[in-house]
Amino acid sequence: MSSDLDKARKTAFFDRHVAAGGKLVDFVGWAMPMQYSGIVDEHRRVRSTVGMFDVSHMGEFHLSGEGALGDLERITTNRVAALDEGSVQYSAMCYENGGFVDDLLVYRLSDSYMLVVNAANKEKDLEWVRTHIGSRTELRDASEGTALIALQGPLAEKVLAKVAGKSVVSLKYYQSVTSQVAGREALVSRTGYTGEDGFEVYVEADEAGPVWDALMEAGAEFEIEPVGLGCRDTLRLEMGYALYGNDIDEKHTPVESGLMWITKLKKGDFVGRDAILELKQGGPEERLVGFELKERGVPRHGHRILSEGREVGVVTSGTFSPSLEKGIGMGYVAAGTDGPLGIEIRNRTIPAATVSLPFYRNGTVRSR
Amino acid sequence: MSKRDLRFTKSHEWLKMKGNDALIGLTDYAQGELGDIVFVELPAAGTHVAAGDVLTTVESVKSVSEIYAPVAGDVVDANAALEDSPDLVNSDPYGEGWIVKLKVDDASAVDGLMTADEYEEHTKG
Numbered sequence: 001m002s003s004d005l006d007k008a009r010k011t012a013f014f015d016r017h018v019a020a021g022g023k024l025v026d027f028v029g030w031a032m033p034m035q036y037s038g039i040v041d042e043h044r045r046v047r048s049t050v051g052m053f054d055v056s057h058m059g060e061f062h063l064s065g066e067g068a069l070g071d072l073e074r075i076t077t078n079r080v081a082a083l084d085e086g087s088v089q090y091s092a093m094c095y096e097n098g099g100f101v102d103d104l105l106v107y108r109l110s111d112s113y114m115l116v117v118n119a120a121n122k123e124k125d126l127e128w129v130r131t132h133i134g135s136r137t138e139l140r141d142a143s144e145g146t147a148l149i150a151l152q153g154p155l156a157e158k159v160l161a162k163v164a165g166k167s168v169v170s171l172k173y174y175q176s177v178t179s180q181v182a183g184r185e186a187l188v189s190r191t192g193y194t195g196e197d198g199f200e201v202y203v204e205a206d207e208a209g210p211v212w213d214a215l216m217e218a219g220a221e222f223e224i225e226p227v228g229l230g231c232r233d234t235l236r237l238e239m240g241y242a243l244y245g246n247d248i249d250e251k252h253t254p255v256e257s258g259l260m261w262i263t264k265l266k267k268g269d270f271v272g273r274d275a276i277l278e279l280k281q282g283g284p285e286e287r288l289v290g291f292e293l294k295e296r297g298v299p300r301h302g303h304r305i306l307s308e309g310r311e312v313g314v315v316t317s318g319t320f321s322p323s324l325e326k327g328i329g330m331g332y333v334a335a336g337t338d339g340p341l342g343i344e345i346r347n348r349t350i351p352a353a354t355v356s357l358p359f360y361r362n363g364t365v366r367s368r
Numbered sequence: 369m370s371k372r373d374l375r376f377t378k379s380h381e382w383l384k385m386k387g388n389d390a391l392i393g394l395t396d397y398a399q400g401e402l403g404d405i406v407f408v409e410l411p412a413a414g415t416h417v418a419a420g421d422v423l424t425t426v427e428s429v430k431s432v433s434e435i436y437a438p439v440a441g442d443v444v445d446a447n448a449a450l451e452d453s454p455d456l457v458n459s460d461p462y463g464e465g466w467i468v469k470l471k472v473d474d475a476s477a478v479d480g481l482m483t484a485d486e487y488e489e490h491t492k493g
Contacts (some may be wrong), residue, residue: 230403
């Protein structure tokens with residue numbers, strides 16, 4: 001193991017990843033499994049039965065107090081007041097200029113809100129939230145003590161039903177409930193980043209190991225396997241889900257990135273609203289599109305996108321799609337770009353065409 | 369195929385001589401590090417390469433890797449089976465997963481490459 005990895009932080013499941021033959025990498029300071037048996041196998045496992053991710057590196061903040069709702073409406077783009085207890089919402093935080101601070105999930109719990117943020121942005125986000133809330137809101141960073149398991153795949157419900165309460169099985173998409181999971185108190189939501197049905201299970205890090213083991217045991221009859229960050233990326237990209245740092249960043253706003261559906265301009269003022277409104281009215285200079293390659297090749301982050309021989313944009317995410325068995329990607333292209341594209345891969349231009357998202361349409365997520 | 373017949377490079381290619389022609393591929397260790405290989409660019413026959421030149425490129429799901437010419441020579445063939453089944457490089461790296469056939473300029477150059485034992489030492493480092 002390299003010395004970098006020795007210094008990296010370990011999740012509650014680190015020893016289990018090693019024992020399962022996981023290939024560990026340093027991911028934003030965390031020792032995380034990139035893959036076990038192989039990215040394509042693991043990808044297919046999640047699409048066909050069920051796989052289990054360790055995503056404990058994500059950050060969790062709890063906001064409570066009289067000011068929490070009002071402050072959250074100010075610092076996130078989606079309408080927080082629309083959340084009933086237990087509901088979960090995809091949202092974003094933006095700078096005054098409309099650029100993304102981060103994308104996140106907002107949970108309305110019984111006596112607080114929970115924000116789940118990207119590991120790479122955790123410290124930045126914590127500081128951003130801290131400086132944008134009032135004295136009537138309490139902020140608690142629970143990231144350190146929280147382990148997070150993402151159980152994903154068409155058979156995820158069957159696995160969880162064996163070790164959790166009935167309330168979990170009846171959960172609707174983007175709803176959460178507290179439940180015992182393998183005898184431990186957990187927060188369970190029907191959410192995920194794969195396009196398949198599935199759950200995310202938040203549990204105290206100290207108690208998390210046995211929960212992992214119980215899920216693996218319960219899933220054995222469904223051929224459950226631990227799956228790594230490698231297939232997390234291919235799964236999310238097949239769904240056209242944005243990844244912060246690739247497809248969304250501080251230089252882009254919800255207007256260009258197709259995330260106006262989580263941006264509620266009519267809800268009242270929020271940080272970034274004026275800039276976003278102006279951009280929307282004026283029309284953005286570029287927009288995030290999905291494309292597929294028409295010949296063999298694998299598009300990657302940073303490749304140039306061409307139209308009629310001219311550079312019109314850059315690939316933000318690209319991969320070989322295990323489900324579609326072709327190169328797919330997303331990237332920002334200049335407004336008004338029409339017709340066939342070319343992706344410049346090393347010294348060749350591979351023909352490509354824009355396609356509507358998601359790339360993969362047979363996922364079980366929508367069947368809920 | 370016995371690994372005793374093969375010679376190896378520090379950049380993880382293997383080479384097997386057959387007369388003046390050499391089959392070249394990616395080592396088992398390298399395919400394991402790369403993971404699922406999804407695309408192998410096949411070089412055109414007739415291209416002359418010097419030792420250390422980029423012969424071709426192999427793409428796995430997560431990364432791109434270049435294959436370097438272990439010795440100088442002319443590309444005489446490339447493994448067309450990899451067009452539809454690039455995963456042969458994963459499943460049979462020393463056999464069906466060969467990548468390029470090279471007509472070697474100077475067969476004695478092969479003696480400078482690593483033996484199987486030396487390569488094994490190298491990958492442990």
